[in-house]
Amino acid sequence: MPSTELLQLLRARPFTPFRIYLDDGTLYEVRHPELVMVSVATAIIAFPDPDHPGHYRSWEIVDLRHVVRLERIESASQPT
Numbered sequence: 001m002p003s004t005e006l007l008q009l010l011r012a013r014p015f016t017p018f019r020i021y022l023d024d025g026t027l028y029e030v031r032h033p034e035l036v037m038v039s040v041a042t043a044i045i046a047f048p049d050p051d052h053p054g055h056y057r058s059w060e061i062v063d064l065r066h067v068v069r070l071e072r073i074e075s076a077s078q079p080t
Helices: 003-009
Strands: 020-021 026-029 036-037 041-050 058-063 068-071
Touching: 003 036, 003 068
Parallel strands: none
Antiparallel strands: 020 026, 020 068, 036 041, 041 058
16 A cells, blocks of 8 residues: 555544554554554554553554555444
């Protein structure tokens, strides 16, 4: 997947949470744009630490070649 597609979702205003699906079945939910850093070929996805607001518990590096789909997470308040 081109990094520009991921950047487009991260920079959208207003931001809409989305899911990143990988070819091995791994799924990441991105609820805040500051949780993802994008390079040309990879993305770093951070996971917040609930015990320490403003800090990250951990992070993972994702090779963008393995991203098969991006999907917006629809809000429960939106009509279906």
